[in-house]
Amino acid sequence: MNLIHYVWINLILLYNIYDGIGDKMDKREQYLKIRKEQADKDGVICVCKQVTERRIRKAVREGRRRFISVKQATEAGSACGMCQPIVEDIIKDELNK
Numbered sequence: 001m002n003l004i005h006y007v008w009i010n011l012i013l014l015y016n017i018y019d020g021i022g023d024k025m026d027k028r029e030q031y032l033k034i035r036k037e038q039a040d041k042d043g044v045i046c047v048c049k050q051v052t053e054r055r056i057r058k059a060v061r062e063g064r065r066r067f068i069s070v071k072q073a074t075e076a077g078s079a080c081g082m083c084q085p086i087v088e089d090i091i092k093d094e095l096n097k
Contacts, residue, residue: 035047045076045083045086045087046074046075046076046077046079046083046087047083048078048079048083049074049075049076049079051074051075051076051083053090055074056070056074056076056087056090056091057090057094059074060090060091060094061094064091065091065095066091067084067087067088070087071087
């Protein structure tokens with residue numbers, strides 16, 4: 001999927017969530033749940049920046065060997081940082097091939 005596709009999906013999700021009934025926290029939780037499900041389906045590792053495992057592996061194959069350089073190339077882990085351990089595991093796995 002490309003960036004335009006993600007933008008449209010997110011606009012549709014936001015419209016559907018904010019069109020419904022419920023307080024703002026429930027709407028936010030619904031939005032985050034839908035984003036997480038979408039990410040799982042699409043192989044996204046970094047939900048904040050929508051970075052896929054495939055993109056991370058490609059960065060490693062292109063010569064990036066450390067988390068910081070993969071982060072600079074892909075933006076994975078540059079927002080909340082919760083995906084850093086997963087990204088590091090992918091880097092190790094790709095280097096061991």
